[in-house]
Amino acid sequence: MTDDTTSAGGTAPRPPLLKRLVRSRVARAVTAAGLVGVLLGAGTVAWRTETLPLLSPDPCWNTFDDALTERVFGDRETVAETQRLRTDPNSRTAVYGQCRITSYKDEERARAAKQLTVQVRRAAGYGRQDVWPAEFLGADMVPLGSGLPGMVSPVRAWLTLPESCTGPVGILSAPAVVDLASGDLAHSGLVAENDRRNRAALAEAVVAVTNGVLRELGCSGTYPAPAPDKLAGLVGWQDAEPGAFCGVEGLSAPAAYSDSLGRVRVGPDGGAARSCEAGGRYPPGSLRLTTVVDPALAQVFADEADYGGTRLDRTEGGPEGFGSIGVTRGVYLAQCQTGEVAFVVERMKAVSSVKGEGANLVRALLPKYVEAEAERIGCGPVRLTLPKVLE
Helix, strand or coil: CCCCEEEEEECCCCHHHHHHHHHCHHHHHHHHHHHHHHHHHCCCCCCCCCCCCCCCCCHHHHCCCHHHHHHHHCCCEEEEEEECCCCCCCCCCCEEEEEEEEEECCCCHHHHCEEEEEEEEECCCCCCCCCHHHHHCCCCCEECCCCCCEEECCCEEEEECCHHHHCCCCCCCCCEEEEEEECCHHHCCCCHHHHHHHHHHHHHHHHHHHHHHHHHCCCCCCCCCCCHHHCCCCCCCEECCCCCHHHCCCCCCCHHHCCCCCEEEECCCCCCEEEEEECCCCCCCCEEEEEECCHHHHHHHHHHHHHCCEECEECCCCCCEEEEECCCEEEEEEEECCEEEEEEEEECCCCCCHHHCCCCHHHHHHHHHHHHHHHHCCCCCCCEECCHHHC
16 A cells, blocks of 8 residues: 555454544554554554554544444454545546455454455446456345445445536546445355345445545535345345346347356346346356446446447447447447446356357347347337457
């Protein structure tokens, strides 16, 4: 991290005492060196900073108080680092700030440490170093709820910052978001009870942090508290339905891949995006089909639609749009009545077919998926013509 990084540490059995020490300006100077020694002695890693730690009472821009920390991490000890927020509304790839909280138990120490990473940034699309959609648009993501433009899963959460605070979304410029990542994507869906608890904690945390970011940036307004008990049900794996692949009527997987893609998990409607993953029992699956109905968030895929492969053509009569197709991913952005909608088909990893033969999955599915999904969401008839160069 940079010199703008500040650190805070805590021991779970004595959080009230530690918080009092951290918040006391006098005690801060007296105990800083001693506390750093305690953290190093406990087996944690010292953050690279030339400044003394404990410049803020609570991590993540004064948002993770004792109560929220306990709900997210339980009784585990925590050490945190928080980077100062920076604003640059003229840069569509600006990273505004980062916070990281590492938790562990005494007997585990660094060997089994767990981390929660919070980032404030523009949601970057494919073709960039940071591939945001792969992490935060999985099939297990469900809407946060009314008045909350974001989504949450047991291991990921994100919430869009208002344009009035961070600058408008424009052509090829995705919205600024606050996102939280906790653990590996493959850890989602293993234990339902844990998933529900973790998802509820992340939902609360992403709203609390986002409101803290708004306050830190001097922006007015706050987001309402989430209602974790009203979130959509957990998204699990199920058998693919014939003739309605990924819950899309009229869509079928190529026959050569029927065995490999026989299991799917389908995310719910009602949010900024809806994804389906197929081909496995563990995330992220082998194939992902995504429809992004939020016009601002659809801009995450604008670069890929424009430059990601061979240009796609559409037949006359439908809504305006543009897209591209390659071997592993096809993207089409259509100008629907509600604004731009992104339709994405992507192969996440290799998919086996009967006798090792079969049509290119992206080529076989994208035109039919766009046509069926556009019809399902009321976008109007969209007919794509595949480029001959791929034939």
